[in-house]
Amino acid sequence: MINFNVPPYTGKEMDYIKKAVENQKICGDGEFTRKCNAWIEEKTGTAKALLTTSCTHATELATLLADIKEGDEVIMPSYTFCSTADAFALRGAVPVFIDIRPDTMNLDEKLIEDAITPKTKAIVPVHYAGVSCEMDTILDIAKRHNLVVIEDAAQGIMSTYKGKALGTMGDFGCFSFHETKNFSMGEGGALLIRDEKDVEEAEILREKGTNRSKFFRGQIDKYTWVNYGSSYLPSDMNAAYLYAQLELADQITADRMATWEHYYKRLSPLKEKGILELPVIPEGCTHNAHMFYIKAENLEVRTALLSYLKEREILSVFHYIPLHSAPAGLKYGRFHGEDKYTTKESERLARLPMWYGLKPEQVDYICDQVEAFFSER
Numbered sequence: 001m002i003n004f005n006v007p008p009y010t011g012k013e014m015d016y017i018k019k020a021v022e023n024q025k026i027c028g029d030g031e032f033t034r035k036c037n038a039w040i041e042e043k044t045g046t047a048k049a050l051l052t053t054s055c056t057h058a059t060e061l062a063t064l065l066a067d068i069k070e071g072d073e074v075i076m077p078s079y080t081f082c083s084t085a086d087a088f089a090l091r092g093a094v095p096v097f098i099d100i101r102p103d104t105m106n107l108d109e110k111l112i113e114d115a116i117t118p119k120t121k122a123i124v125p126v127h128y129a130g131v132s133c134e135m136d137t138i139l140d141i142a143k144r145h146n147l148v149v150i151e152d153a154a155q156g157i158m159s160t161y162k163g164k165a166l167g168t169m170g171d172f173g174c175f176s177f178h179e180t181k182n183f184s185m186g187e188g189g190a191l192l193i194r195d196e197k198d199v200e201e202a203e204i205l206r207e208k209g210t211n212r213s214k215f216f217r218g219q220i221d222k223y224t225w226v227n228y229g230s231s232y233l234p235s236d237m238n239a240a241y242l243y244a245q246l247e248l249a250d251q252i253t254a255d256r257m258a259t260w261e262h263y264y265k266r267l268s269p270l271k272e273k274g275i276l277e278l279p280v281i282p283e284g285c286t287h288n289a290h291m292f293y294i295k296a297e298n299l300e301v302r303t304a305l306l307s308y309l310k311e312r313e314i315l316s317v318f319h320y321i322p323l324h325s326a327p328a329g330l331k332y333g334r335f336h337g338e339d340k341y342t343t344k345e346s347e348r349l350a351r352l353p354m355w356y357g358l359k360p361e362q363v364d365y366i367c368d369q370v371e372a373f374f375s376e377r
């Protein structure tokens, strides 16, 4: 069976976890957490990166920093994971879903302004498949309407938009290190903070409302409870696991890119014949091969394709059921404008196996089966 995902593993993870244990500092913000934060800061150029227990929690932290309150409206795509909306619903804010662009499956930046009301507080671009949203337009709208931008860059580490790392352009950016992402620590994430002015408050909110981070740096001689907060910092053992992968980030990304290019090349003839569609990478964007998806003609063809592949030992999967059709989406959010592409495109999309170490022979086998499926129809 060819799995859809196999969590990345480099071989050094256990050594680093052992080291974290030997350091006798396995709680948060130990040696490996600091190393991961520094790595992210250096690689992306963000002012500050803070490892968190998940991308969901990084987003929660961002909603607290952005002072999102009950009744505030937040513009986001409906085609995303529930975490994008959860953090806002938790604060009593209203997710206002807008339609996506069919080429990248990202929110359609041309539809944002029409969804803005006096209650709008933030825009949440989700960089689907690690391919950037149209950030120049989004940042310009945010500036003109005085809105906060929180990037859901859960899938976007190592990708860029006009040379800038995803997660660094908005006020806040959120990465995920869940086991399904390019680099993993089991469960985990990071908050990227663009402006120095937000760093101190973020450190306090993340450390149960205390100024413990300052205390650890020796800037104060005892720490105390200074604000509300929560516990958003992961154990250093998890950070140790992640650091082994960040060290090999270029190698892992190159391996995934080779797989992505291989799929693209092999399936291009089917695209030329108009039988299926392949991902689009807009000019100015580089991506991280987080995902390889294809789009079939419609839901019926996609369903048949997934079961055809499963019978041939290939686990290919669909993706998000649009949030505005989910029970919580109906309860907490609303869709603004017309759902021209969100439902239609999500029903056509199938993700093919993609992981670090997937072999070229396996990609060939998968492509052979996709070709066979379409030629038998």
Ligand SMILES: *Cc1c(COP(=O)(O)O)cnc(C)c1O
Binding pocket: 053, 054, 055, 056, 057, 080, 081, 083, 084, 126, 152, 154, 155, 175, 176, 177, 178, 187, 188, 189
């Ligand atoms: C994975 C993912 C999340 C959630 O990440 P966690 O680390 O599991 O909280 C949020 N948004 C998107 C787009 C994701 O792909």
